[in-house]
């Protein structure tokens with residue numbers, strides 16, 4: 515695999531919508547070179563729909579895996595990617611036909627790209643290949659806009675990890691997603707967006723592009739239970755602790771931790787840095 519290739523990295527918790535996502539990528543004008551789904555929820559016999567797709571099944575004795583672990587899953591995907599460029603999508607979105615091509619084009623000019631979401635009722639699309647292909651080729655204006663205006667500057671709060679792209683070396687140089695966001699399911703992407711913008715360009719605003727965009731369901735799709743977890747099943751034995759100056763709650767028996775909204779980043783690097791040596795992953799390649 516050439517070092518210029520594109521890896522679509524997806525923290526995959528919703529097995530029910532992964533086929534729709536893969537069908538959407540397969541129906542695009544420019545297919546990614548690799549798709550990496552991180553998690554234990556997608557089964558080994560998930561079809562690849564003509565794409566090159568691998569599952570990474572993570573394990574760790576130090577980092578929480580199972581619930582509210584999206585920062586860990588995204589970091590494992592980034593650090594274990596063989597590709598030079600990463601596209602970040604969520605498991606319940608559907609990319610547009612030109613999403614991958616737009617990311618390739620824009621990453622030739624900048625280290626990162628923050629894209630857009632268009633909300634739409636996706637319940638009728640299901641996993642019908644023809645309906646997914648039709649959606650992929652539907653103009654963006656057919657969906658409700660996430661932002662007030664696109665192709666203009668926004669504050670870093672408009673950074674969504676469910677539709678972004680970046681050079682892998684820049685993500686790693688920035689420390690990836692901050693593990694201070696473990697135990698939460700929000701904010702890790704805005705924090706990364708702010709740190710990338712500050713470190714690379716010395717600013718706090720971000721340009722929200724369209725293209726690329728991805729279709730996002732109007733109603734959040736439900737999560738299934740974790741396919742595997744290293745977290746306590748019957749409640750945690752909690753304690754207050756301090757790590758790197760950050761007050762948080764952790765568990766005496768498992769890697770669970772959480773904090774109130776972490777402080778706005780003032781440093782280019784995460785408060786709680788990801789150590790790739792503390793998380794393993796078993797690789798499963800999907801077949802058609």
Ligand SMILES: [Zn+2]
Pocket residue numbers: 745746749750751765766767768769770
């Ligand atoms: Zn616990």
